[in-house]
Amino acid sequence: MASYEYRALNAQGKTVKGVLDGESERHLRQLLREKGLTALDIQALNKSSNSSATSGRSLFKKKLAVSEVSLFTRELYTLLEASTPLNQALKALSEQAESKTVLRFISGLHQNVNEGYGLAQALMRSDYTVPQDYIAIIQAGEESGHLTAVMSRLADNLEQRDHLNKKLKTALIYPILMIVVAVAIVFFLMVYVVPKVVTVFDNMQQELPPLTQGLLSASDFVQVYWWLIIGGVIGLWVILQIMLRIPSMRFKIHALLMRTPGIKRFLIYSATSRWARTLGVLVDSGVAVRESMVISAEVMTLAPMRKAVDEMVEKIRQGESVHSAMRQAGFFPPLLLNLVKTGEGKGQLHTMLLKGAQHYEVAVEQAAQTLVSLLEPLLIIVMGAVVLTIVLAIMLPIFEMNQMVG
The missing domain is CATH 1.20.81.30 (Type II secretion system (T2SS), domain F)
Structure with a gap:
């Protein structure tokens, strides 16, 4: 017989860990069921080459x-x-x-x-x-014997999440396209148009205006060091990705974004709506509140908010209410706090969480539209200023030539 380390849920919905001897994983699952436990994870302590291969394969699971x-x-x-x-x-x-x-x-x-x-x-x-919350909800449905009803709530949850993702992507397509086109136009002007136009000034016996000289210098730099510019952009992107993989740096970057005017409300509402819907579905499916809170932390993409949810789990374990723990976290919107407080008082926590999630999903869509409506004129103004600068740099010497001839 082999020894296995297991992680399972007991009848109260709490996670328990231990070690048991069994002939196989299937045998161990049977032993756990006899003890009133539902296996979540089983690992052989004396790993064979086969288990090592399975473990290695799990590191490269497709999403x-x-x-x-x-x-x-x-x-x-x-x-x-x-x-x-x-x-x-x-x-x-x-x-x-x-x-x-x-x-x-x-x-x-x-x-x-x-x-x-x-x-x-x-x-x-x-x-x-x-997602871990997806598995936990199905696990709760199987344990309660209401898998079909749980699958219905889970399908609604995923469809709403997919709908919100598509809305956000659609809203961001236009500004991203504008940025790409604007950069491409400026690059084309600097590399091909400006050098050909300013050749007419080569035989001039007068000093070019500072703006024109600056434009020519910038054009020469882009033509010679274009690879450096592209490499620099790629390098900055790689550095940012590396920084986001370091927990301390990711925390600081996310904290900075959460304090940035314009996107602060959008980020907090987006994370809050997803967390509230996940927690509401978990609780509604029969998962214990504390266990639901642990699982719901997985959907928090912002490090400061995830840390706050982890701290909420400890507060709830010590006997505090969900509303009190959320209030101490410091970032949940007031409406959601009031809904949770009412839900706890009436024994309808999951209902109020789902109502709050629905409200803030609408708020996220509105915030995204507002953000895009602000970005569009800003991008147009910036693009117009760049093009105007290039045109003035080209036209100023021509004006001076006309004055000299006159």
């Missing part, structure tokens, strides 16, 4: 798009609601998958379910990563 997971969840819910057994539903979905990625993902789940694993366990063993 599914939110839209793909959303569509899979909605289709699976539809089949389960029609009383289709889970393994048959997965088989049917694998046969109609439109992409190879989704086909391999669903086929892997189908194989794991046929081997006796639950859907949550199959997702953990999959070669494709899905």
